[in-house]
Every structure is written in C-alpha cells, then in structure tokens.
Amino acid sequence: MEHPAFVFTQISDFLDYLGPDFATLIANTPYLANLDHAPSFPFCCSRHYADLIKNAKEPAALLREVLPTKEEYADIPGFVMDPVGDLDAGKSECVIQKYDRRALIVTTATCGVRCRFCFRRNYPFQSSPNIAAEVGSWLDTHTDIWEVILSGGDPLTLSPAKLQSLIEAISDHGSVTTLRIHSRLPVMRPDLVQQHFEFLRDLPARFDCVLVSHVDHPDELDESSMEIFGQLRYSGWTLLNQSVLLKGVNDNADTLTKLSRKLFEQGVLPYYLHQLDHAKGVAHYEVSDEKAKALIEEIRTKLPGYLVPRLVREIAGEKSKTPV
Ligand code: SF4
Structure with missing residues (x-):
C-alpha cells in the first residue's frame, strides 16, 4: 500500500483531510450522501486530487467523481459487468x-x-x-x-x-x-x-x-x-x-x-x-x-x-x- 501522504484508501481519512467545511457540504448535498459500509469497488483518492477538491470553484462536482454513495448499489437493468465488451475482445490476458x-x-x-x-x-x-x-x-x-x-x-x-x-x-x-x-x-x-x-x-x-x-x-x-x-x-x-x-x-x-x-x-x-x-x-x-x-x-x-x-x-x- 502506498504512503498515506499520497493516497487515501479510507473514506474517513479522506474526509478528515478535507476538513469540517466539507462535512457540511456533503451533509447538505443529497447526491453526496456517504456510504455506511465499504463499497464493493474500493475507495481510493490521491492527496493531489483532495487538494484539487479543496481549491475547486465547484468542489461538489469533483467530490461526486470520487466519493462512493449508496446509489452504487442500485440494480438498474442494462447496467452490466462488462459494458463495452472488453472480455469478448480479449486476445490474451492483457x-x-x-x-x-x-x-x-x-x-x-x-x-x-x-x-x-x-x-x-x-x-x-x-x-x-x-x-x-x-x-x-x-x-x-x-x-x-x-x-x-x-x-x-x-x-x-x-x-x-x-x-x-x-x-x-x-x-x-x-x-x-x-x-x-x-x-x-x-x-x-x-x-x-x-x-x-x-x-x-x-x-x-x-x-x-x-x-x-x-x-x-x-x-x-x-x-x-x-x-x-x-x-x-x-x-x-x-x-x-x-x-x-x-x-x-x-x-x-x-x-x-x-x-x-x-x-x-x-x-x-x-x-x-x-x-x-x-x-x-x-x-x-x-x-x-x-x-x-x-x-x-x-x-x-x-x-x-x-x-x-x-x-x-x-x-x-x-x-x-x-x-x-
Ligand atoms: S476511469 Fe480511468 S482513471 Fe478512473 S478508475 Fe477507471 S480506469 Fe482508473
């Protein structure tokens, strides 16, 4: 695992780093409602991107790209495991x-x-x-x-x-x-x-x-x-x-x-x-x-x-x- 100085793998560490202003933003922004348990696609965010969020004119937009939400668990027809047919086009392992x-x-x-x-x-x-x-x-x-x-x-x-x-x-x-x-x-x-x-x-x-x-x-x-x-x-x-x-x-x-x-x-x-x-x-x-x-x-x-x-x-x- 990389040094936490560069990468956050725990949502709580990431939110601590962003600070209390962001806790308010997240609490007041319905689509940023946080997960209450670990997401199936693990969380990871670089410290550089966290700094971009801190300095952003539209921080909620950047947060939405990296913060897991409960919506990820919705089972919507047509949303599938391999949406672009990568597996059918595979010629070797890589x-x-x-x-x-x-x-x-x-x-x-x-x-x-x-x-x-x-x-x-x-x-x-x-x-x-x-x-x-x-x-x-x-x-x-x-x-x-x-x-x-x-x-x-x-x-x-x-x-x-x-x-x-x-x-x-x-x-x-x-x-x-x-x-x-x-x-x-x-x-x-x-x-x-x-x-x-x-x-x-x-x-x-x-x-x-x-x-x-x-x-x-x-x-x-x-x-x-x-x-x-x-x-x-x-x-x-x-x-x-x-x-x-x-x-x-x-x-x-x-x-x-x-x-x-x-x-x-x-x-x-x-x-x-x-x-x-x-x-x-x-x-x-x-x-x-x-x-x-x-x-x-x-x-x-x-x-x-x-x-x-x-x-x-x-x-x-x-x-x-x-x-x-
Ligand atoms: S969209 Fe690209 S950069 Fe983002 S997680 Fe997927 S492969 Fe990585």
Missing part, C-alpha cells in the same frame, strides 16, 4: 483488440483514484507476471498492428522499469508506428508522471506519440497538469483529452466550455466526450442523449469548432466509437 490493426493493452489495475463511474470498475484484471514478454509475443504473430494503446487502470502507475520494458518490447516491432497512452495521472498523481519524464521525452524519436488524458472538469486542471502537458508537448507528443459526460459533474454548457478552453490553454485538444458506459453501479451518472446533444449544440455556439469534442458512445462489438 491484450484487447476491437478495432482494425490497433491493439489495447490492459497494463495494470492500479489508478491514481478510483473514479466511481469507471467503465472497468467490475473488470477481472489479471496480473501478468511479465507483461512485456506477453505483449511482445502477441505482436510477433500480429504484424499488421500499427497502433498500440496503453490503458488500464493507468499505465503511468507502472514502475519506470516495467513501463520501459513494455515499451521496449513494443518498439521491437517495426509495424507499430504509433504509441498511445491513456492516462488520468496528470490530474490525479502528477508526481508519478514526473518519474517517467526522461523516458517519455525521448519516445517521439521512435514512435508517433499520443497522450490521451482523461479530464472531466476544469477544476481538475492546475499548474501541475500544465507543467506535465507543457513538457510532453515540447518533446513532440500530441495531446488529446477525453471526458465522460457525468450528471452532477459536468452536464452543463458552462462547465464544458470552461473545460475545453482550459485544456487548450494547457496545450491539449478536446477529443471525445463519452456518453456513460453502462457499468453496473454507475446509473446515477447518466445524462440522456437528448440533453447531451443539446449541450453539444450549445457549446458549439460558444467555442471554435476545434474545441468542441465529439460526442460518442462505445457499443460492445462495434468496429468504432459511435457518434451520438
């Missing part, structure tokens, strides 16, 4: 392939926080003893793959040695020209991203490198994320962001507009706005398609086209994301 000539690696179960709406909250993560060897041998027999996506969990929670050996194994395969990393760490654990910098900085000499961050609210972006994005961009990385449209977090045009503008200030382009994946336990975050489309239309009137994310949904078995 390789998933859904799309033509692109492969996704589930690198780890670990994240900087546990987002309560996570689409993989019920995923049966396997811990591969040698992920680099496993991925390398799968690529040996799949020589048409041109893009490899590191996902998880969060790939930047891997130790530098493990991340480097994995990327070296991918690099041995000449067909792979693009390396993409999906990470929420720039806003959750910037300290862990820093430890990879020297290695990440040199990768654009070997691949076309894309970082797809996951930021849902403008209050998640601060000087630490600015520093990380700035360094990666300067090194030649393409920076994109994906967000999830979440009821009570970012389901209004003002927040989405601010998010796009703040991402752009930090050198990141908004890429996808995902409709919620229907994982069991997350139904209380659902925003209707009608409302989602109206929000996109509204932000289209406030932003240049390049700052309007594509509203999409992932449908299990489909060959691409589906525009909403």
Whole structure:
C-alpha cells in the first residue's frame, strides 16, 4: 500500500483531510450522501486530487467523481459487468483488440483514484507476471498492428522499469508506428508522471506519440497538469483529452466550455466526450442523449469548432466509437 501522504484508501481519512467545511457540504448535498459500509469497488483518492477538491470553484462536482454513495448499489437493468465488451475482445490476458490493426493493452489495475463511474470498475484484471514478454509475443504473430494503446487502470502507475520494458518490447516491432497512452495521472498523481519524464521525452524519436488524458472538469486542471502537458508537448507528443459526460459533474454548457478552453490553454485538444458506459453501479451518472446533444449544440455556439469534442458512445462489438 502506498504512503498515506499520497493516497487515501479510507473514506474517513479522506474526509478528515478535507476538513469540517466539507462535512457540511456533503451533509447538505443529497447526491453526496456517504456510504455506511465499504463499497464493493474500493475507495481510493490521491492527496493531489483532495487538494484539487479543496481549491475547486465547484468542489461538489469533483467530490461526486470520487466519493462512493449508496446509489452504487442500485440494480438498474442494462447496467452490466462488462459494458463495452472488453472480455469478448480479449486476445490474451492483457491484450484487447476491437478495432482494425490497433491493439489495447490492459497494463495494470492500479489508478491514481478510483473514479466511481469507471467503465472497468467490475473488470477481472489479471496480473501478468511479465507483461512485456506477453505483449511482445502477441505482436510477433500480429504484424499488421500499427497502433498500440496503453490503458488500464493507468499505465503511468507502472514502475519506470516495467513501463520501459513494455515499451521496449513494443518498439521491437517495426509495424507499430504509433504509441498511445491513456492516462488520468496528470490530474490525479502528477508526481508519478514526473518519474517517467526522461523516458517519455525521448519516445517521439521512435514512435508517433499520443497522450490521451482523461479530464472531466476544469477544476481538475492546475499548474501541475500544465507543467506535465507543457513538457510532453515540447518533446513532440500530441495531446488529446477525453471526458465522460457525468450528471452532477459536468452536464452543463458552462462547465464544458470552461473545460475545453482550459485544456487548450494547457496545450491539449478536446477529443471525445463519452456518453456513460453502462457499468453496473454507475446509473446515477447518466445524462440522456437528448440533453447531451443539446449541450453539444450549445457549446458549439460558444467555442471554435476545434474545441468542441465529439460526442460518442462505445457499443460492445462495434468496429468504432459511435457518434451520438
Ligand atoms: S482513471 Fe480511468 S480506469 Fe482508473 S478508475 Fe478512473 S476511469 Fe477507471
């Protein structure tokens, strides 16, 4: 377990750290009503994210992303264990392939926080003893793959040695020209991203490198994320962001507009706005398609086209994301 200076795994420690003002906020906010027993998808929140909450203009929105509530126990039809068909698309313990000539690696179960709406909250993560060897041998027999996506969990929670050996194994395969990393760490654990910098900085000499961050609210972006994005961009990385449209977090045009503008200030382009994946336990975050489309239309009137994310949904078995 990590040192509590960096990560809270007990809700009570997290709430103590936030302080008495937040106890009042939680008590007065119906959708933040706390659990009275341990959630099935364990609680975890970094101290950095707790500090973002403390400094947020809209702290209730950020709290709603990480604080377990009783609503997670509601059994809602259509909300299932594997909402995006990861298991059917599994090619080995850690390789998933859904799309033509692109492969996704589930690198780890670990994240900087546990987002309560996570689409993989019920995923049966396997811990591969040698992920680099496993991925390398799968690529040996799949020589048409041109893009490899590191996902998880969060790939930047891997130790530098493990991340480097994995990327070296991918690099041995000449067909792979693009390396993409999906990470929420720039806003959750910037300290862990820093430890990879020297290695990440040199990768654009070997691949076309894309970082797809996951930021849902403008209050998640601060000087630490600015520093990380700035360094990666300067090194030649393409920076994109994906967000999830979440009821009570970012389901209004003002927040989405601010998010796009703040991402752009930090050198990141908004890429996808995902409709919620229907994982069991997350139904209380659902925003209707009608409302989602109206929000996109509204932000289209406030932003240049390049700052309007594509509203999409992932449908299990489909060959691409589906525009909403
Ligand atoms: S960072 Fe991503 S994988 Fe990790 S809990 Fe959040 S949504 Fe899930």
